[in-house]
Amino acid sequence: MAQGSIKKADLGKLIEAVRRDGRFFGPIDQGDGACLAEVTPDAVLKLDYANFTLPPKRMFFPRSEVIATHEASGMAAVPVQEGQVVLFGVRPCDALALTYLDKVFVDKQFTDPYYRSRRERTLVISLACREPAATCFCTSVHGAPDGRAGADILAVEVGEALVLESLTKAGEAFMTHHAKLFASPTPAQRTACDAQASEAAKKVSAVPIDGLKAKLSGCAENAGVWDDIAERCLACGVCTYLCPTCHCFGLYDEQVGQTMRRVRAQDACTFPTFTQEASGHNPRTRHGMRMRQRVMHKFCYATENFGDIFCVGCGRCVASCPAHLDIRETITEVSQ
Amino acid sequence: MAFLCNWCSYAGADLAGVSRLQYPTHVRVIRVPCSGRVNPLYIVKALQLGVDGVLVSGCHPGDCHYISGNLVARRKFALLKSFLEYVGIEPGRVQFSWVSASEGNRFADLIQKVSDDIRKLGPARQLKKEAR
Amino acid sequence: MRDVQDKLRATAKDLLASGKVELVLGFEPASLPMRTRACFARTADAAERLVWNEFCSQNLAAYLPRLFEKPAHIRGDWTPPKVAVVTKNCDARSIIGLVKEHQLARENVVIIGMPCQGMVDPEKAAATVDERIAQACLECVSPSPIGADILIEGQSRPAAADRFQRVKDFEALTPAQRWDAFVKEISKCTRCYACRQACPNCYCKSCFIEQSKPSWAGAGDDLADLLLFHIGRMFHQAGRCVECDACVRACPMGIDLRLFTQKLVKDVEELFGYVPGVSLDDLPPLCTFQSDDSECFVTGPGEE
Numbered sequence: 001m002a003q004g005s006i007k008k009a010d011l012g013k014l015i016e017a018v019r020r021d022g023r024f025f026g027p028i029d030q031g032d033g034a035c036l037a038e039v040t041p042d043a044v045l046k047l048d049y050a051n052f053t054l055p056p057k058r059m060f061f062p063r064s065e066v067i068a069t070h071e072a073s074g075m076a077a078v079p080v081q082e083g084q085v086v087l088f089g090v091r092p093c094d095a096l097a098l099t100y101l102d103k104v105f106v107d108k109q110f111t112d113p114y115y116r117s118r119r120e121r122t123l124v125i126s127l128a129c130r131e132p133a134a135t136c137f138c139t140s141v142h143g144a145p146d147g148r149a150g151a152d153i154l155a156v157e158v159g160e161a162l163v164l165e166s167l168t169k170a171g172e173a174f175m176t177h178h179a180k181l182f183a184s185p186t187p188a189q190r191t192a193c194d195a196q197a198s199e200a201a202k203k204v205s206a207v208p209i210d211g212l213k214a215k216l217s218g219c220a221e222n223a224g225v226w227d228d229i230a231e232r233c234l235a236c237g238v239c240t241y242l243c244p245t246c247h248c249f250g251l252y253d254e255q256v257g258q259t260m261r262r263v264r265a266q267d268a269c270t271f272p273t274f275t276q277e278a279s280g281h282n283p284r285t286r287h288g289m290r291m292r293q294r295v296m297h298k299f300c301y302a303t304e305n306f307g308d309i310f311c312v313g314c315g316r317c318v319a320s321c322p323a324h325l326d327i328r329e330t331i332t333e334v335s336q
Numbered sequence: 337m338a339f340l341c342n343w344c345s346y347a348g349a350d351l352a353g354v355s356r357l358q359y360p361t362h363v364r365v366i367r368v369p370c371s372g373r374v375n376p377l378y379i380v381k382a383l384q385l386g387v388d389g390v391l392v393s394g395c396h397p398g399d400c401h402y403i404s405g406n407l408v409a410r411r412k413f414a415l416l417k418s419f420l421e422y423v424g425i426e427p428g429r430v431q432f433s434w435v436s437a438s439e440g441n442r443f444a445d446l447i448q449k450v451s452d453d454i455r456k457l458g459p460a461r462q463l464k465k466e467a468r
Numbered sequence: 469m470r471d472v473q474d475k476l477r478a479t480a481k482d483l484l485a486s487g488k489v490e491l492v493l494g495f496e497p498a499s500l501p502m503r504t505r506a507c508f509a510r511t512a513d514a515a516e517r518l519v520w521n522e523f524c525s526q527n528l529a530a531y532l533p534r535l536f537e538k539p540a541h542i543r544g545d546w547t548p549p550k551v552a553v554v555t556k557n558c559d560a561r562s563i564i565g566l567v568k569e570h571q572l573a574r575e576n577v578v579i580i581g582m583p584c585q586g587m588v589d590p591e592k593a594a595a596t597v598d599e600r601i602a603q604a605c606l607e608c609v610s611p612s613p614i615g616a617d618i619l620i621e622g623q624s625r626p627a628a629a630d631r632f633q634r635v636k637d638f639e640a641l642t643p644a645q646r647w648d649a650f651v652k653e654i655s656k657c658t659r660c661y662a663c664r665q666a667c668p669n670c671y672c673k674s675c676f677i678e679q680s681k682p683s684w685a686g687a688g689d690d691l692a693d694l695l696l697f698h699i700g701r702m703f704h705q706a707g708r709c710v711e712c713d714a715c716v717r718a719c720p721m722g723i724d725l726r727l728f729t730q731k732l733v734k735d736v737e738e739l740f741g742y743v744p745g746v747s748l749d750d751l752p753p754l755c756t757f758q759s760d761d762s763e764c765f766v767t768g769p770g771e772e
Contacts, residue, residue, distance in 0.1 A: 257465075324504070446769040
């Protein structure tokens with residue numbers, strides 16, 4: 001495990017060094033708050049953000065991508081891309097979400113080459129939270145403001161400096177490679193890291209998650225509670241597209257000019273078309289059923305299939321819901 | 337791409353043809369029952385598919401085979417043209433006109449004018465979906 | 469505002485207790501401060517949850533069409549419910565629009581008209597009282613409830629004089645500048661359809677963008693597909709949009725849809741003299757015509 005500290009003012013040097021042989025993505029203000037975007041020499045990093053509107057999953061599993069093309073010469077898979085990428089400023093909750101996506105896309109039996117390639121050539125530097133938002137609930141779902149899972153390096157802001165700690169071999173190699181940019185963190189800095197994390201954790205809201213799976217398993221599709229919750233839902237896809245763990249997708253063939261192409265696009269279980277069959281029949285007739293599916297997938301089926309709750313408490317679905325639904329309330333309501 | 341109504345403009349095109357009138361050949365005609373049949377999405381979709389310009393032509397106001405199809409369409413097209421130009425689609429890409437069955441000359445002139453306008457603008461790229 | 473809320477609760481209780489309606493659709497506090505959410509009050513007790521404040525910005529008319537749709541699992545006869553809706557004037561206009569397009573029967577809705585002081589834009593919530601009002605409310609030309617069945621008395625904000633200044637400024641730009649601005653906004657889209665779902669007048673059971681035989685657009689976030697979707701959706705709102713800003717509030721990506729939807733509102737008003745959602749007697753502007761409608765957009769072959 002390598003440790004190091006770097007002045008925030010010197011981040012530019014690190015970025016410059018990374019950009020010599022790869023791409024560097026970081027939090028940049030593009031007019032509507034911080035956004036994870038490629039850092040160009042004239043860009044200014046913005047570190048005072050709660051989280052990005054869009055989850056970093058899009059860097060590994062984009063909203064849509066072309067996976068195969070078909071031309072006169074026949075069908076061909078789109079080759080995976082190459083090149084090193086560094087993501088800086090991913091929040092620990094979103095980094096944790098990547099470990100869940102790994103379980104889905106890099107399975108023993110099935111491996112998604114596009115996802116895996118992006119994961120393998122991307123170094124994730126997470127940035128610990130100091131000021132959690134009112135919508136955060138990571139501590140209730142196996143996360144923490146300084147959670148370490150899913151990232152290669154954890155960075156913590158301490159005053160005018162960033163204290164970095166490598167968490168994986170790749171992270172350690174990165175720290176060693178750029179060793180001359182890092183100073184050794186002082187004991188005071190290290191104490192401050194821990195103090196900040198426990199201070200931040202106190203501000204995170206709590207959700208009753210214990211025994212939820214058992215209660216959900218007993219909560220059938222026709223239980224009125226789903227229809228009650230869904231009554232308020234406008235049935236858009238904000239919660240799913242903004243969720244760092246939602247990973248359902250569809251495959252679509254489309255013609256563009258003389259090319260046929262196969263596109264993989266994220267789908268959302270909140271849409272009636274998600275389960276609509278070719279015959280026109282739709283097994284999920286009511287919106288409550290769709291609402292149930294989303295909650296069950298995250299909090300029940302995922303624990304059965306992968307051993308984890310597929311929610312990291314980032315609060316995006318709470319913050320951005322146009323009907324102001326709150327997954328924390330939904331969970332509480334269902335478990336009663 | 338030209339959407340021509342069956343009763344007037346398509347017949348006008350026919351007359352231009354049988355009269356041996358010369359007009360640019362790179363127009364692809366789609367016959368529709370009435371200019372009112374043209375869904376605004378047809379126009380946007382045509383541009384997405386890569387056509388360089390769209391012309392919609394129907395009967396002169398008052399002459400519609402279905403009494404008022406073109407009059408309702410006129411409102412729709414007035415809004416659509418204004419809106420497309422508002423969002424920045426090059427003026428001239430999408431045009432509307434009236435040509436009656438007896439106006440072979442007008443049809444040939446119209447195609448010449450629309451074709452000239454679009455040629456000046458060059459290939460349309462704004463809404464086109466690229467294979468990349 | 470407190471007494472307005474009390475009057476509202478009393479009215480709602482009365483409506484529910486007397487059996488005049490089965491449901492009062494209003495606002496209740498949401499889980500976060502400075503937010504409200506829809507309240508489906510079915511009993512007089514539940515009506516106690518209703519609130520009225522400057523955060524009741526959601527347009528509740530968006531929930532109405534589905535309330536009047538016969539549920540799929542019910543066979544045989546079905547009587548649509550009677551519903552009272554707490555409305556700002558923009559919401560009430562949406563309801564009139566829905567009635568006009570036969571999405572619900574006028575006699576099944578009781579419109580409770582609230583005095584409107586303008587709603588707070590959460591983005592600007594930290595600003596001073598006058599400056600935190602949402603852009604749409606600052607530009608509202610009819611904040612006072614009109615055409616309501618039950619009027620809750622109170623003070624509404626004064627009507628704005630000119631609401632199209634931003635549209636006029638945008639019109640003054642060159643086509644290339646407008647196109648760049650349009651593409652910049654639309655390319656933020658993540659295609660979650662929140663704008664469509666939040667819009668009370670986007671009531672189609674099957675949206676053109678989801679049709680597949682044939683399909684209008686691809687399923688992904690290719691810019692050409694995003695542009696087609698937004699042009700199509702906005703144009704479908706021509707003559708329907710009441711500028712309630714539901715789409716803008718719903719958008720998680722902060723797309724400035726208003727700059728574009730307002731153009732259609734302006735054109736409909738200027739070309740056809742039509743204001744949506746005001747009267748039940750006039751026809752929607754794209755269902756009718758005048759013999760002297762504008763011809764200025766028509767290409768004449770002889771002209772230059």
